[in-house]
Amino acid sequence: MLVAMTAMLISVAELSNVISVVAILGCFVGMVLFIMRNMTIFWLHGEDFMFGSPVHNVQAQIPQMKMMKVHIPxxxxxxxxxxxxxxxxxxxxxxxxxxxxxxxxxxxxxxxxxxxxxxxxxxxxxxxxxxxxxxxxxxxxxxxxxxxxxxxxxxxxxxxxxxxxxxxxxxxxxxxxxxxxxxxxxxxxxxxxxxxxxxxxxxxxxxxxxxxxxxxxxxxxxxxxxxxxxKQLYLATGNPVGYDSGLEFIEGVDQLCVVCQYYPLSRALLPCRHTCICASCFNKLDTCPMCRSPIKSYFCIRNEEYLSECDRPGAAPSKPEPIAQWLQDRLTDFLGFHR
CATH class of the missing domain: 2.60.40 (Immunoglobulin-like)
Known part of the structure; x- marks a missing residue:
């Protein structure tokens, strides 16, 4: 009887050690997952957390106005x-x-x-x-x-x-x-x-x-x-452009998007009529960067061939390689994000 109780106590002691080790490993794994999740969030949105972001993706699609060119003699x-x-x-x-x-x-x-x-x-x-x-x-x-x-x-x-x-x-x-x-x-x-x-x-x-x-x-x-x-359009420089000036100003190399300062401006925003952004930056805005008024619609003042096919609005986003996409999806599911 005494021998049986001694053996049972030894088994319980050994089991408690195993449980302790498993608990420590579980905590370690949880900590690693927590750090990975937060590092991923910081990697994706760290700049916004640190400095704030003046632009964000627009949920509702802003309609484009179809404009008809009229010759004014x-x-x-x-x-x-x-x-x-x-x-x-x-x-x-x-x-x-x-x-x-x-x-x-x-x-x-x-x-x-x-x-x-x-x-x-x-x-x-x-x-x-x-x-x-x-x-x-x-x-x-x-x-x-x-x-x-x-x-x-x-x-x-x-x-x-x-x-x-x-x-x-x-x-x-x-x-x-x-x-x-x-x-x-x-x-x-x-x-x-x-x-x-x-x-x-x-x-x-x-x-x-x-x-x-x-x-x-x-x-x-x-x-x-x-x-x-x-009605006049208003350039990023603050100078109004009337009908008599035409749209020749868009060919100037100095008329660049006020957001990226890289692509030439190509879209006039309505109803404020500020002509100040390119097609690439347009999809990241829902307010005018000049006057902060809501963007209700827009029209193009020039062709947008300066954008590559993948960057043009409405173009299908480029997909990564199948293996990379699979790994990205698995990691997203593992960390609890929504695809």
Missing amino acids: FTFKLQDPSQSSYQEIRCMVSSQEDYRLLAFWGVSIRELHMFLWRPWSIISSAINFGVPLVGHYQQRGHIIKDVSHKDKVITMSLPKGPHQPLELGTPPRLCYPLVVFLVREPNGTLHPDETVALINVIHIKDSVCTLPTSILAQYLKQANGQLSCL
Whole structure:
């Protein structure tokens, strides 16, 4: 009996030693796995933990706007707007087609927009008969017919004579100080998408409204009746680029993405209209890097052939070798990550 109890105690002692060794090994393995897991996380996201990350992957896909290129034969710019007044306002005009310039002073805002939304046939007839906006402007200005030409300076002013001064009222005003039409002369059959008129709305600084003299808006009228408001794009340098400058700036070697400073910028963000990033960095952003406003959509201002096939948006990501992929999947499963 005593011998049996002694043997049992020896067995229990040996078993406890084995359990202790197994427990120590288990703790060691757990510690190694814990260190490996955290090292993997740090390897993947260590830079974000240490320094923070200004960019992150966007979950929802931002839609691309389909843009149609429209040829605009006219350009209209103000010359020395700081020196402009109702007695003299100078503008720079160029045209690739024979055209007609019509200026109207003190134009009703409501009636102007109603007139612009009418079909082009009605607008064209009113211009040809000399009765556009009849009864809805205070004074009629210059009427010029000219052939195509490059930049030419035209000086406009209020008509002299026994005219009453403009009555524009106090802000918010119901009348535009000056509206200038550039209308393409009819010459053969027009394609529905061709530009037939450029309408320029101009504010002139006065004692009541002291905002600087500037072009408030520019509207593009097409032969199919489509009316578009032309808006400027804003470069990373802060300089606006209007329709008259075209998109030639994108060919410059100095126009690089503000994020990577490597690829040329190729996308204009909406609604802020900042043109500041490339296609590669676009997929890592959901806010504009210039003004931090949310990106609702975008359009491309140039081709993106500078990106390789694997880097282009929408392209299938390159896959590693089968063995490497298998090892990566096993390690991911072992460490408890989701694939």
